[in-house]
Amino acid sequence: MQAPENMRLLFTAGEIRSRLERLAREIASKVKPSERPIAIVVLQGAFIFAADLLRKLPPAFGIEIAFLRCQSYGSGTRSSGRVLLLQDIDPEIDLRGRTVLLLDDILDTGLTMNFLVSHLKRRGAERVRVCVLLHRRRVARPAKSGARKKRLKPEFAAFTIGPDFVVGYGLDYAGKYRHLPMLAAVKLPRSKR
Numbered sequence: 001m002q003a004p005e006n007m008r009l010l011f012t013a014g015e016i017r018s019r020l021e022r023l024a025r026e027i028a029s030k031v032k033p034s035e036r037p038i039a040i041v042v043l044q045g046a047f048i049f050a051a052d053l054l055r056k057l058p059p060a061f062g063i064e065i066a067f068l069r070c071q072s073y074g075s076g077t078r079s080s081g082r083v084l085l086l087q088d089i090d091p092e093i094d095l096r097g098r099t100v101l102l103l104d105d106i107l108d109t110g111l112t113m114n115f116l117v118s119h120l121k122r123r124g125a126e127r128v129r130v131c132v133l134l135h136r137r138r139v140a141r142p143a144k145s146g147a148r149k150k151r152l153k154p155e156f157a158a159f160t161i162g163p164d165f166v167v168g169y170g171l172d173y174a175g176k177y178r179h180l181p182m183l184a185a186v187k188l189p190r191s192k193r
């Protein structure tokens with residue numbers, strides 16, 4: 001399938017599939033069953049990434065799966081500089097002594113992941129291992145200052161990207177394009193960058 005006309009193709013569905021096969025093998029070799037791992041999927045952006053990646057883990061891997069919902073972007077392409085936890089994981093889930101495999105679509109300024117790592121540790125997680133589909137090499141300047149201190153590095157990342165605003169495979173631009181099977185860069189008017 002082709003990327004829409006106003007976009008530039010970054011990674012095809014096939015490239016994503018083979019990269020995730022390798023990533024799943026890497027995760028399975030590093031995360032031990034004794035850590036009683038639980039995958040926590042950050043909605044909405046990580047839903048396709050998580051569904052595909054987790055199904056590539058070995059059948060006997062024994063990982064639990066939970067969801068939370070977070071928002072740091074409004075409808076635009078710049079971080080609002082603030083993270084909102086719109087919905088936490090189910091209250092009966094006990095994270096004490098366990099490893100969380102935290103799955104998100106992209107680590108951009110790192111604000112979301114910093115916030116979530118602290119939140120999950122406060123809830124008792126022994127260790128939070130950050131896993132993202134995309135790691136942005138250069139930081140897109142956050143709307144408010146202070147968002148950039150202590151930028152976290154993901155332990156697992158499928159692809160590293162530059163400053164382009166990316167859509168598809170779960171990532172949206174103003175709520176659209178999440179359904180695209182590939183990853184593509186949006187050509188934005190200068191005023192929106």
Ligand code: IMP
Pocket residue numbers: 045072073079104105106107108109110111112113164165166167171172173
């Ligand atoms: P951070 O808190 O700045 O690291 O931003 C993380 C969140 O911003 C991600 O979970 C995405 O929802 C959103 N985001 C950042 N860059 C992009 C992009 O290029 N396309 C779509 N969403 C993005």
Ligand code: MG
Pocket residue numbers: 042043044045046104105106
């Ligand atoms: Mg997101």
